[in-house]
Amino acid sequence: MPQWQGSPSSRAMRLVEGAELLREDLPPSARVDIPVPLEAGDALGTPVARLSSLVQARSAAREAILASAGRGLEVPILLGGDCASSLAGLEHAVGAAAGEALAVLWFDAHPDLQHPSTSPSGAASGMTLRHALGDGAPDLALAEPVAAPHVSLIGARAFDPEELAESESRGLRRIEADPDPEAFAAQIVAAVAPARRLYVHIDLDVLDPAEFGSVHTPVPFGLSVAQLTAALRAAVAEVPLVGGAICEFAPASAERAAEDLPTVLRTLGALTSGLLRGAA
Numbered sequence: 370m371p372q373w374q375g376s377p378s379s380r381a382m383r384l385v386e387g388a389e390l391l392r393e394d395l396p397p398s399a400r401v402d403i404p405v406p407l408e409a410g411d412a413l414g415t416p417v418a419r420l421s422s423l424v425q426a427r428s429a430a431r432e433a434i435l436a437s438a439g440r441g442l443e444v445p446i447l448l449g450g451d452c453a454s455s456l457a458g459l460e461h462a463v464g465a466a467a468g469e470a471l472a473v474l475w476f477d478a479h480p481d482l483q484h485p486s487t488s489p490s491g492a493a494s495g496m497t498l499r500h501a502l503g504d505g506a507p508d509l510a511l512a513e514p515v516a517a518p519h520v521s522l523i524g525a526r527a528f529d530p531e532e533l534a535e536s537e538s539r540g541l542r543r544i545e546a547d548p549d550p551e552a553f554a555a556q557i558v559a560a561v562a563p564a565r566r567l568y569v570h571i572d573l574d575v576l577d578p579a580e581f582g583s584v585h586t587p588v589p590f591g592l593s594v595a596q597l598t599a600a601l602r603a604a605v606a607e608v609p610l611v612g613g614a615i616c617e618f619a620p621a622s623a624e625r626a627a628e629d630l631p632t633v634l635r636t637l638g639a640l641t642s643g644l645l646r647g648a649a
Contacts (some may be wrong), residue, residue, distance in 0.1 A: 374419035375453030377492035378585040387618035388449025418491035430457035453493035455614035462568040462612040472564035477572035478588040482532040524575040554603035569613040583620040583629040598639035605643030
């Protein structure tokens, strides 16, 4: 899903290029291409930049998820867009949980808790979790929100004051990375164990810039690739996955893309490892 309209970056079109690289590495039998508008779109009189294109893209993603279920692809993993592309998958996950507890793991350097009325950029990416919790712009907020007690912020280290206040008022769990990947994985298992279903959102800026550089806003002191993949494998082994997203792959050059693409595919492999085990 090469959505770029939710990004605040002046280089947002790199997300389209990153999505195309990912597309080339996926088998056609397991891939569904979601059409995203070419135009930037209009705010429709709201504080949300490019809202018309975001709404159109989410409608296309909803249709693709329903069609995919008919092909036996019942666990949608949305790849390649900005963080707001995760909303359709979150919406599907809430429905797939069918009233059972849904754990949401939010791997992201940013908590994405900005409100449209106070966002400095108007970019929907920075509002994604706020909308998933049922707050924000009516066109984007989930009608059936995710439950705050089951949301874990992992690797978040770039809060603005409002986001910090929002996370604390909602009681969102924050998990700091243990240097030992196995100990870190145990923390993640403890967070998801009470739930019956799992959704995983991964903004690749959760990774440390020393290990992964193909993002718009690298933030120091992130997770290692080993920590991220160990945590993902442990989580999906503990609780059945009903959806996920890997967002913000924005390589600045062909050389950077060649260096970082294997990490994205390794992350995807860890996220889907429980599905492959179930199929076997």
